[in-house]
Amino acid sequence: MLPSRVRRGAPGSYARGKTAAGAVANVGMTVAAYARPVTRPPEDSEAWVAALGGPPAVREPALAELHGLLLRGARFELARRRASLPHLPADELDDLAHQAADDALAAILAKLGTFRRASRFTTWAYKFVLLEAGVKARRRAWQGREVPLDDGDWAVARDQRPSAQRVVEGGEALRALGVAVRESLTPHQRRVFRALALDGVPIDVLAERMGTTRGALYKTLHDARRKLRARLAAEGHLDEAPTMGGAT
Amino acid sequence: MSPDRPDRELLARLLGPAGPEIGCDECFELIDEYVDLELAGEDADARLPGMRAHLEGCPACREEHESLRALASDT
Numbered sequence: 506m507l508p509s510r511v512r513r514g515a516p517g518s519y520a521r522g523k524t525a526a527g528a529v530a531n532v533g534m535t536v537a538a539y540a541r542p543v544t545r546p547p548e549d550s551e552a553w554v555a556a557l558g559g560p561p562a563v564r565e566p567a568l569a570e571l572h573g574l575l576l577r578g579a580r581f582e583l584a585r586r587r588a589s590l591p592h593l594p595a596d597e598l599d600d601l602a603h604q605a606a607d608d609a610l611a612a613i614l615a616k617l618g619t620f621r622r623a624s625r626f627t628t629w630a631y632k633f634v635l636l637e638a639g640v641k642a643r644r645r646a647w648q649g650r651e652v653p654l655d656d657g658d659w660a661v662a663r664d665q666r667p668s669a670q671r672v673v674e675g676g677e678a679l680r681a682l683g684v685a686v687r688e689s690l691t692p693h694q695r696r697v698f699r700a701l702a703l704d705g706v707p708i709d710v711l712a713e714r715m716g717t718t719r720g721a722l723y724k725t726l727h728d729a730r731r732k733l734r735a736r737l738a739a740e741g742h743l744d745e746a747p748t749m750g751g752a753t
Numbered sequence: 754m755s756p757d758r759p760d761r762e763l764l765a766r767l768l769g770p771a772g773p774e775i776g777c778d779e780c781f782e783l784i785d786e787y788v789d790l791e792l793a794g795e796d797a798d799a800r801l802p803g804m805r806a807h808l809e810g811c812p813a814c815r816e817e818h819e820s821l822r823a824l825a826s827d828t
Contacts, residue, residue: 578820578824581820581823581824582820585820621786623783623785623786623789624785624786624788624789625785625789625825625828627825627828628785628788628789628821628825628828629785631785631821631824631825631828632781632784632785632817632821635817635820635821635824636781636817639813639816639817639820643813676760678760678761678764679760679763679764682764682767682768702766702767702769703767707812707813708777708811708812708813709813719777719778719813720776720777720778723776723777723811724776726769726810727769727774727776727810730767730768730769730810733767733768734768734771737764737768742764743764
């Protein structure tokens with residue numbers, strides 16, 4: 506059975522005709538409100554795939570339906586992150602939701618052939634818009650904020666970052682960690698570990714600033730953590746034996 | 754010498770998961786399957802090993818997992 510509801514409006518203009526009042530009302534909703542669907546499309550993954558790859562008369566309503574679903578997901582995610590974007594006006598926040606839904610729809614259509622049917626289609630589709638909305642929100646929240654990318658004196662006592670300061674002022678194991686960071690990591694690993702683990706820079710923000718990918722950065726962080734864990738275990742600061750598990 | 758509890762918690766956060774884990778790219782590939790397995794009451798961790806450890810070590814993927822689970826549980 507195909508998605509039953511057809512959004513009215515010109516094909517391709519998916520829900521772009523919002524009003525300012527509508528936008529304000531949208532972002533004023535709570536996370537719980539977005540988690541509760543207004544309408545429920547039939548959950549039939551094969552129908553979604555067939556409709557999205559079908560002739561225009563079938564495809565266009567399915568695209569509009571999917572865009573509506575994605576927009577709901579984007580608004581849900583941005584409502585969750587509203588506290589990290591206190592200065593963003595409501596209409597801009599809703600515009601961010603539309604951008605995320607548009608970008609997610611494009612990504613989904615480009616990857617429709619890779620849908621493995623290992624999950625419901627809607628769950629598969631939601632992950633694209635949550636990624637888009639999350640990345641956009643994190644980058645917007647860090648817009649204009651400096652991200653220290655040096656690998657130098659990261660844990661000096663004057664440093665006010667809570668984690669770094671606690672490493673300096675903490676017990677023996679934390680001081681050993683500080684030494685291990687200086688002595689065991691490469692400059693690149695030190696830079697990435699400092700930004701992600703100590704400074705709490707979102708990985709998407711760091712990837713954008715360093716011109717790399719989230720996957721590559723996490724691999725670097727993982728390798729750094731493995732080195733540090735092995736050294737601290739060898740020195741008797743950890744209970745467990747060092748592990749050699751890998752992040753792919 | 755084992756660290757004190759506050760130090761141990763900070764160490765755990767800084768050092769990430771001890772066990773084998775997948776990366777961010779594989780996490781994105783599998784997260785929808787993982788969530789639907791969870792919602793179906795299946796043993797998602799046994800079916801997709803390394804996912805749980807990655808979610809513990811990667812805040813961005815963890816947040817996306819939480820949101821996807823919330824949305825998917827209501828559709």
